[in-house]
Amino acid sequence: MKKLLFLGLSALAVGFSSCDCKTQTACCDGEKVEPTAEQIEKLGITNKDSLSAATKRALKWPNIGNEWFIEYETYDLEGDLAYEEGVVRRDPSGIIKENGKYYVWYTKSVGPTDGFGGDIEHEKVFPWDRCDIWYATSEDGITWKEEGMAVARGDKGEYDDRSVFTVEIMKDKGKYYLVYQTIGGLYQVRTKNQVGLAWSDSPDGPWEKSKEPILSPADNGVWKGDKQDRFAVEKKGDFDSHKVHDPCIIPFKGKYYLYYKGEQMGEEITFGGRQIRHGVAIADNPKGPYKKSPYNPISNSGHEICVWKYNGGIASLITTDGPEKNTMQWSPDGINFEIMSHIKGAPHAIGLNRTADNEKEPTEIMRWGLTHKYENYDYQYIRGFKSHRVMAHKAKGVDGSKEATASLSDANK
Ligand code: AAL
Numbered sequence: 001m002k003k004l005l006f007l008g009l010s011a012l013a014v015g016f017s018s019c020d021c022k023t024q025t026a027c028c029d030g031e032k033v034e035p036t037a038e039q040i041e042k043l044g045i046t047n048k049d050s051l052s053a054a055t056k057r058a059l060k061w062p063n064i065g066n067e068w069f070i071e072y073e074t075y076d077l078e079g080d081l082a083y084e085e086g087v088v089r090r091d092p093s094g095i096i097k098e099n100g101k102y103y104v105w106y107t108k109s110v111g112p113t114d115g116f117g118g119d120i121e122h123e124k125v126f127p128w129d130r131c132d133i134w135y136a137t138s139e140d141g142i143t144w145k146e147e148g149m150a151v152a153r154g155d156k157g158e159y160d161d162r163s164v165f166t167v168e169i170m171k172d173k174g175k176y177y178l179v180y181q182t183i184g185g186l187y188q189v190r191t192k193n194q195v196g197l198a199w200s201d202s203p204d205g206p207w208e209k210s211k212e213p214i215l216s217p218a219d220n221g222v223w224k225g226d227k228q229d230r231f232a233v234e235k236k237g238d239f240d241s242h243k244v245h246d247p248c249i250i251p252f253k254g255k256y257y258l259y260y261k262g263e264q265m266g267e268e269i270t271f272g273g274r275q276i277r278h279g280v281a282i283a284d285n286p287k288g289p290y291k292k293s294p295y296n297p298i299s300n301s302g303h304e305i306c307v308w309k310y311n312g313g314i315a316s317l318i319t320t321d322g323p324e325k326n327t328m329q330w331s332p333d334g335i336n337f338e339i340m341s342h343i344k345g346a347p348h349a350i351g352l353n354r355t356a357d358n359e360k361e362p363t364e365i366m367r368w369g370l371t372h373k374y375e376n377y378d379y380q381y382i383r384g385f386k387s388h389r390v391m392a393h394k395a396k397g398v399d400g401s402k403e404a405t406a407s408l409s410d411a412n413k
Contacts, residue, residue, distance in 0.1 A: 035059055068328040068341035068362045072387040074371055080146035081136055083381040086110055088127045090380040091166040092351030092370035098203045101137040104351055104370060105150055105178060107165040108134040112378040116189055125187045127380055131165040133180060151178055151198045151207050159184040159213055160196050168248040176200045177286050179247040182213060189228040192217045193243040197287060214288045215244050215281055221265035233266030239277045239297040241265045246305040256283045257334050258290050259305045262297060272323030278302050295335045301325050306350045308358050308365045319346045347371035347385040
């Protein structure tokens with residue numbers, strides 16, 4: 001696998017370095033491309049002197065098989081995480097195992113979403129507004145018991161007095177850390193979102209909260225006018241000038257890598273959908289200070305952060321928005337990611353099973369985990385997912401098999 005990875009990335013590097021044109025169109029028009037006999041065979045090229053634009057792009061693909069390709073299905077959970085009318089439970093954290101039980105943390109609130117049109121001082125503008133962080137435990141990952149609130153919103157006037165939500169767990173050197181999004185004051189369209197941290201000696205708390213946010217949006221964007229319009233800007237600023245979201249801290253190379261989603265003031269729609277990108281901020285200690293990488297943004301697509309360690313580097317699932325959505329990516333240094341597979345789609349807001357043997361194979365950590373579902377715009381609930389690899393494509397009955405290879409029962413072999 002490691003050899004394959006190397007071959008794949010080398011091929012990618014060769015592919016990119018052979019093209020120094022300014023635009024893709026110029027490449028397609030002007031570049032003289034000479035496919036090898038092996039490439040002609042593999043890509044099924046009819047005439048090497050008449051290459052279509054699509055074939056020229058295919059010639060730049062890395063030589064990677066289906067090691068990073070998965071399909072998935074979702075299912076309902078039982079016990080306290082089953083759907084409950086009138087309650088929002090969403091954005092599950094990763095899962096860890098302590099005291100013989102699985103633990104998960106999540107965003108919880110009650111009541112419908114009123115939106116920005118009404119009394120924003122007293123109503124909920126989003127399902128994740130006016131939330132606190134709760135947690136649940138389970139012996140089998142299917143039936144869950146809600147244990148109570150872990151981290152509450154701050155007192156009036158604090159940076160997190162409106163909502164704390166979209167949490168991730170990190171266990172490091174015997175201590176537990178919850179990292180999450182925060183809103184303080186009025187939740188308006190232009191309100192900036194920050195990231196807070198809480199720590200404890202036990203997964204059952206009590207949790208001590210950081211007095212200040214550990215990450216904030218870049219402050220180099222300029223709004224245009226006073227109307228609460230997130231698209232009206234004089235200057236957009238960095239990719240994370242409006243919101244820093246979906247934080248997840250991974251201990252990596254002796255430091256702490258805080259991955260997050262950035263939203264930009266004046267966000268645009270590009271040819272891949274919403275303009276959403278990920279960044280990373282690095283610290284020497286779990287509590288910070290976190291310094292944003294000068295290489296940010298480190299993705300050109302994505303949404304909820306889903307990252308894990310693999311093969312000495314960091315793997316990332318990119319979903320929902322942007323031209324590279326629904327791809328698995330990998331980076332040797334946690335910063336420079338390359339595409340390893342294009343998948344058909346992924347569960348939303350994944351809570352990874354952090355108890356898995358993540359080095360066994362690239363996507364072992366995705367074999368099962370948690371996700372959430374919009375029952376409707378007001379209420380979401382937490383569900384399970386499982387995924388399987390698909391390494392071959394065979395019809396039912398071939399080789400005496402009872403099912404097509406892509407079926408769930410056959411695919412994990
Ligand atoms: C999710 C996440 C963040 C956003 C909202 C709740 O998909 O990106 O958590 O703030 O939606």
